[in-house]
Structure formats: structure tokens, C-alpha cells
Amino acid sequence: xxxxxxxxxxxxxxxxxxxxxxxxxxxxxxxxxxxxxxxxxxxxxxxxxxxxxxxxxxxxxxxxxxxxxxxxxxxxxxxxxxxxxxxxxxxxxxxxxxxxxxxxxxxxxxxxxxxxxxxxxxxxxxxxxxxxxxxxxxxxxxxxxxxxxxxxxxxxxxxxxxxxxxxxxxxxxxxxxxxxxxxxxxxxxxxxxxxxxxxxxxxxxxxxxxxxxxxxxxxxxxxxxxxxxxxxxxxxxxxxxxxxxxxxxxxxxxxxxxxxxxxxxxxxxxxxxxxxxxxxxxxxxxxx
Amino acid sequence: xxxxxxxxxxxxxxxxxxxxxxxxxxxxxxxxxxxxxxxxxxxxxxxxxxxxxxxxxxxxxxxxxxxxxxxxxxxxxxxxxxxxxxxxxxxxxxxxxxxxxxxxxxxxxxxxxxxxxxxxxxxxxxxxxxxxxxxxxxxxxxxxxxxxxxxxxxxxxxxxxxxxxxxxxxxxxxxxxxxxxxxxxxxxxxxxxxxxxxxxxxxxxxxxxxxxxxxxxxxxxxxxxxxxxxxxxxxxxxxxxxxxxxxxxxxxxxxxxxxxxxxxxxxxxxxxxxxxxxxxxxxxxxxxxxxxxxxxxxxxxxxxxxxxxxxxxxxxxxxxxxxxxxxxxxxxxxxxxxxxxxxxxxxxxxxxxxxxxxxxxxxxxxxxxxxxxxxxxxxxxxxxxxxxxxxxxxxxxxxxxxxxxxxxxxxxxxxxxxxxxxxxxxxxxxxxxxxxxxxxxxxxxxxxxxxxxxxxxxxxxxxxxxxxxxxxxxxxxxxxxxxxxxxxxxxxxxxxxxxxxxxxxxxxxxxxxxxxxxxxxxxxxxxxxxxxxxxxxxxxxxxxxxxxxxxxxxxxxxxxxxxxxxxxxxxxxxxxxxxxxxx
Numbered sequence: 001x002x003x004x005x006x007x008x009x010x011x012x013x014x015x016x017x018x019x020x021x022x023x024x025x026x027x028x029x030x031x032x033x034x035x036x037x038x039x040x041x042x043x044x045x046x047x048x049x050x051x052x053x054x055x056x057x058x059x060x061x062x063x064x065x066x067x068x069x070x071x072x073x074x075x076x077x078x079x080x081x082x083x084x085x086x087x088x089x090x091x092x093x094x095x096x097x098x099x100x101x102x103x104x105x106x107x108x109x110x111x112x113x114x115x116x117x118x119x120x121x122x123x124x125x126x127x128x129x130x131x132x133x134x135x136x137x138x139x140x141x142x143x144x145x146x147x148x149x150x151x152x153x154x155x156x157x158x159x160x161x162x163x164x165x166x167x168x169x170x171x172x173x174x175x176x177x178x179x180x181x182x183x184x185x186x187x188x189x190x191x192x193x194x195x196x197x198x199x200x201x202x203x204x205x206x207x208x209x210x211x212x213x214x215x216x217x218x219x220x221x222x223x224x225x226x227x228x229x230x231x232x233x234x235x236x237x238x239x240x241x242x243x244x245x246x247x248x249x250x251x252x253x254x255x256x257x258x259x260x261x262x263x264x265x266x267x268x269x270x271x272x273x274x275x276x277x278x279x280x281x282x283x284x285x286x287x288x
Numbered sequence: 289x290x291x292x293x294x295x296x297x298x299x300x301x302x303x304x305x306x307x308x309x310x311x312x313x314x315x316x317x318x319x320x321x322x323x324x325x326x327x328x329x330x331x332x333x334x335x336x337x338x339x340x341x342x343x344x345x346x347x348x349x350x351x352x353x354x355x356x357x358x359x360x361x362x363x364x365x366x367x368x369x370x371x372x373x374x375x376x377x378x379x380x381x382x383x384x385x386x387x388x389x390x391x392x393x394x395x396x397x398x399x400x401x402x403x404x405x406x407x408x409x410x411x412x413x414x415x416x417x418x419x420x421x422x423x424x425x426x427x428x429x430x431x432x433x434x435x436x437x438x439x440x441x442x443x444x445x446x447x448x449x450x451x452x453x454x455x456x457x458x459x460x461x462x463x464x465x466x467x468x469x470x471x472x473x474x475x476x477x478x479x480x481x482x483x484x485x486x487x488x489x490x491x492x493x494x495x496x497x498x499x500x501x502x503x504x505x506x507x508x509x510x511x512x513x514x515x516x517x518x519x520x521x522x523x524x525x526x527x528x529x530x531x532x533x534x535x536x537x538x539x540x541x542x543x544x545x546x547x548x549x550x551x552x553x554x555x556x557x558x559x560x561x562x563x564x565x566x567x568x569x570x571x572x573x574x575x576x577x578x579x580x581x582x583x584x585x586x587x588x589x590x591x592x593x594x595x596x597x598x599x600x601x602x603x604x605x606x607x608x609x610x611x612x613x614x615x616x617x618x619x620x621x622x623x624x625x626x627x628x629x630x631x632x633x634x635x636x637x638x639x640x641x642x643x644x645x646x647x648x649x650x651x652x653x654x655x656x657x658x659x660x661x662x663x664x665x666x667x668x669x670x671x672x673x674x675x676x677x678x679x680x681x682x683x684x685x686x687x688x689x690x691x692x693x694x695x696x697x698x699x700x701x702x703x704x705x706x707x708x709x710x711x712x713x714x715x716x717x718x719x720x721x722x723x724x725x726x727x728x729x730x731x732x733x734x735x736x737x738x739x740x741x742x743x744x745x746x747x748x749x750x751x752x753x754x755x756x757x758x759x760x761x762x763x764x765x766x767x768x769x770x771x772x773x774x775x776x777x778x779x780x781x782x783x784x785x786x787x788x789x790x791x792x793x794x795x796x797x798x799x800x801x802x803x804x805x806x807x808x809x810x811x812x813x814x815x816x817x818x819x820x821x822x823x824x825x826x827x828x829x830x831x832x833x834x835x836x837x838x839x840x841x842x843x844x845x846x847x848x849x850x851x852x853x854x855x856x857x858x859x860x861x862x863x864x865x866x867x868x869x870x871x
Binding site: 081082083102103104106107108113115119121122123124128131132133135136138140142145146147148152155156159196200 | 707710711714715716718719721722725726728729730731732733734735736737743747
């Protein structure tokens, strides 16, 4: 959670901004962006977790959101994936306004995600985890499954095949496929989470701190892997990180959040030298 | 794993052993005071040698004395020497002896019957092995010490030698407990001589006991020493041969299932029919609890709805007075079941775990109270229920009586097991499992959790209602007293005993928890006590159940556990160290 801020005056909360949905849609069409977010705000009671954030994700790009702990990054993420309903603002994904839709709808439209603290289906096998990820792309219904129709069997075989391909892609050994997810080494659990997210054929992959808890070697590997994913699958990737090195290495554009507001946006070069960003990260003295 | 371990501290080991022996002694005292020892004394295990009464106490001591020298891993101590292990077992036996002898003296010298009605002179006679005064005390003490020594001797054996021995002892006990069943089968087959050879006064005869013991021992020993080779040889057989063997086995199992009621006679067919109903309910609740992870304590509601819906539709004496044929009524009942499942499921969609359990518990009671109520008496007949439910008919054949009803119940159990299996191994089953593991993530993966929860409730309800339908035609009347919370608890217990999410487990659980108590009428009084004991033991020793489904079993594998802690430690050590941290 990113709402543990208590230094905002109570009066500052309720500036209601309602951008017309059409504005964002039009802009999306103009830029050819995969996702266009306009004036997105989220309030938890008196707390403002996100304040009027504008944000674009071009197709087939890697963009990042950085910011100190409690800056509102995960809240922002949770609104994109349907976990939270925005207080106001619009999220246009692939031409559709998805603000406030349920998480399973959002997943179906083509957004896959991973979690900051790995959330696998721990007591299921590695292969089953990936197959669950494929759920939205499967069509067999309960009554068909119940009759054990040939079409169901075929679909199952295809799903198994696809899941194995994804395990190969993320570099998980076939040896592990019948292992319970919770028994995997930490780094492999991260990979498995990505494989599960990819199984739904997403157009946009959201990675929430994919290198958290990794040593420098593993971090470098993961960074490489992320750019490989974009090239091989042609998808867009949104990264949340607070490890600056990862973000600078792979992303085209970076957005910096602090206290729930966007304080900077630009290329890694621009962000590196932005005084506001340095202040947010290192405190006022560093800029002086 | 080569972790460093402390050297053994004999004093700690012996202290632990004495403690466990004393606990076993107290268990013996408890078994005596609640009357189990005396009640089961009438039941012979091996006639003229051992009775079940004293055996319950003996088993408690044996388990304690055997477990005592096994140190908990958390102690981090090296393995004790053989001598020390034997001493520990013997000490556990001695501690149990001390407790029990004191108890015996107390029972003999003080009259405790005002407080403990079971602390009678006849109990004292049993505990003192039929001897008087100090000789009896000595006999009891000697028995406890002997058990301790046996446990110690078991430790001296290699585990692969020990297993066949323990299995053989367990087999003797089991064959003896199955006396009402097997004896009946022998008599039905007119094998009176065989029945006389195997059983005598409700226990095994000595030659039969020895026979069972050595046969199982031999099979066990063969399995241990030659099992690997035998399996290899089977594996090296051509595919076609193995398939044929499988088909032949299936054929014989099928034939056996078909002629079984005629072998068993009316009473046992009745018991097996009841077990069948519980298997059906177990399969249904297993979908809700085992697959989808929704703890439903009011499952009896569906059983009741099924029974009453069938009664209303088929009985000419019911308020509807339709008198429909059972096979026409059954599909209608199944539709009603699905609707009931969704109706009960819908309001509790947002509840999880304990809260869900409490609310469904309430639903179960509401259904029973409604059926019992005066207000709805014109429809449901109040406490009296609905009478004159006709048996199902196929053509001219009336499926009345336990022997005939066995067949449709068997058919539905097989159908139910197939449905449960095929759903579990499909996209649907995976979605349920994912939901059970982490509902939020399941939703983010694209699973419509609302629909899948309702589907689980609806399918579970259909299973329960079909079981209810057969209950009503089986006994010909329905009334609310039969449909209380105990049914829900029994079904849940048999799932836990067999193993959550396991179909084979449900079947085994139903036979153990529903079938056995019917065979052992002495147990009836202590049924709930035994349920409780079984559940606690299972949770402590084998939380995955007797026949777990594959993935659950792997969960509790020791090596994996060790690996996992290692990774978790590493993960914990590395997180929270970002390159640039917040001020």
C-alpha cells in the first residue's frame, strides 16, 4: 500500500477534476498510444494517494514509474488493473475506457501483471500456474468439461503445450513443471509469475518491482530479460521500480511520482538531471 | 543436509520419554473413565488372548513409547544411540505403568463411582488382568513395561523391517474388527466351516490370527525386499499385456461390485447404501471445500432440500400429492438443487474463511428449522415429515429394499466420481484451485470469481440433493430430525480424513467414518469422541489426509520444506535494499 502518508492537510483533498472521457480517447487515437491516462485521482477518505496523473504508454515500448516508498505507485497500478476504482479520471486502454472495470474484465482485455511481493498459486504446480494464466483465452464451459468432449481435451493439450513454451521463454527448466510453485527458488518464482502473466497473451505487461529482493547479478539478468520480452513478443511493458539502475537501463520514458503527484516525466537522461527528482529521492540538501 | 547438531543429552531424552509415558497413562485413565475400556472388553480381538478393551490402552502406551525416543527436529540433537532409545521406550512404559497402577489402586480402594460411574470393580478386574490385589498391580505394571520393551525393540529394527511387522499387527486388528462383515459374507456363501475357522465369539481364532499375521508379514517382506524388482518386471511387460491386465482387474472389480449386495445380505447392504450416500455428499462438498476452498458448514441444507423435494414430488401422501415417478422427479430435484445452491451462495459471495463457515452453518440450521416449523406444517408436515415415498421403479422392477437400491446408488456414485474427476482436471478445476489459493490474483488472471463460486455451490448442491433424494426413497419417509448439523460435520470430517480435494480420499473416508461405526456397534456411543480424536490426530500427524491428491502430498515432503526455508531466508535477507532509498 502506498497510502501511509499523513502529512497532507485535510483541506487539500477534494479538488474534483472530471476530464471528459472523449478527450483521452481522442488523444489516444492521435498518438497511437496503447494506454492513455488522464487526470487520474484516487482518494482514500482524506488521503490523496494519486492526484491528477497524466500518463501515456506507446505501443511496444517500455515505460517506468519510479518514486520513493509511499509515492502512490502501487495505487496507480491497482487502478490500471481494476483492483481500485479511480475517484476520478479516465484510463483508456486500446480504445476502451477501463476505469472501474473488474479485474477479470481488464485481464481479458489484455493487461497482465505481476506483484511486488510474489503472489503465485503456491500449492499448485508450476505448469498449472501458467495454465491458470491462460484461463481467459480458453473457451470450454463447465458442461463441456463435464462431458469430457474431444474439443475440451484438444484445448487442454494446446494449453499444456503453450504453457511449456512460456516456461521455455522465461527460462524455467522443464524439470520444474510438476514441482509446486512454492518450492521454486526465489528468482524462478519471479520468472514463473511473468510466465503466468504472459499466458493470457497480454498487450500490456505490468511489472511491479520485478527485481525486488534480487542481487546485482540477478537484477542485471532480469533487466536484460525485460527488454528481450518487448522485442520478442512486441508487447508494451510498464515497470514500477525504485531501483534507479534498472529503470535507467531499459525504459524509454520515465514518470516520477512523489506524494501522489507526477513531479517529472521524460527520458532517462532528463530524469537523471531533474532537480525535483533528486530532491524527492535524496532530500533538499542534495540539490543545494 | 549436513547441519551441525548438538550431541545427545540423555537426561533430556529420558525426561521427554517419562513425560510421554505419563501422558499415555493418563490417556489410559481417560479411556477407562469414559467407559471405553469396559465397553469394548466384550469384544474379542483374538478370542481368548486379547480383547479390544485393554488393547485400546495398550495401543496408547505403545504409540507413546515408540514416539518417545524420536526427538523433535527443532531440538537439533544428534540421533540417540540404540541403548538410549531402548531405555527411553522402557522408561515411557514405566511412567505409564506408574500412572495406571496408581489409578488401579485408587479404583480398588476408593469408591469413585459417585463422580465416575465407570470406575467400577469390573474395570479394576480388567485393568489388573483378572488378578487380585498386589498381584494385579504387578501384572498391570508388567504389561506396561512389556509394551515399552516391545516399542524399544521395534526401534532396534531397520525401518524397512519394521513396516511389514507393524502392518501385520494392524491387519490382525482390522480383520478382527471386520468380523460382522466377513462373518456375514461367509454365512451368505454357506461357508459355515470357514466362518467357524476364522471367527469365534466375535474375535479371530488363534490359528486365523496367526495366518493373517504371517501372510501380511510375508507380503510386506516381499514388497520391501523384492518389490522393486517385481515392479521393474511388470514395467518391462509389453504395453498391450499391461492394458489387458488392467481391463481384467477392472472387470473383476466390476463383477464384485455387482454381486456384493447379494454376498452381504440386507443389513450390510443397508450400511453400504448409507456409505454411498455419504460418498455422494463427500464428493459434492469436496468440490466446494476442497477445490474452491469455500468452507461450507451447512451442507446438510442441500441434503434436506433433496430429500424433501423428492418426497413432495413423488409421495402421493405429500401436500402436493403429485405422485410423480422417481426418475421424472430426480431431474426436477437437480434443478431445484442448483437454484438452492445459487440462492445460498449469492449472499455469501464476499465472505471468506471463518465468516463463510458461520453463515453457512446458519443456513443449514434455518433449513432444518423451517422444515420443522408449525407455520410450514401444511407443506412439510412438521416434525412428522412426509410419509409413503414410493421406491424408484425401472419398468416393472421396484427398487425397494437395500439390496435393490444399492444399484442406483452405486451408479450415481460412479457418475459423481467421474464428474468430480473430469471437472477437477479441466479449466474449471484449475480456476477453482486458483481461487482457493489467492482470490485477488485469480481475478487479476481473468477468472470471474463470482461465477466460479456460484458454480461450485450449484454443483455441490446437486450432489447433496441427489444423495437426499436417495435417502428419501431408501427409508420411505423424511423428517427433520435426521437432517441435523451432524450430517454436515460427518461429511466434512470424512473429507478431512480422506484428504481435501481427493476423490479416493472421500470414498475411503466415508467407509471409515460412516461404515465402520455401523459395523462396530460398541463404538456407537463414542462416535463423536472418536471423530474428534481422529480429526485431531490427522491434523497433527497427516494434515494432507489418508489418500491425498498428488500435489497436496508433495507439499509435505521434507526435502522441499528444507529448501523452501532456505529460499525464504534468502528472499527476506535481500529485500528492502534498493539502490536509492527514501530519506
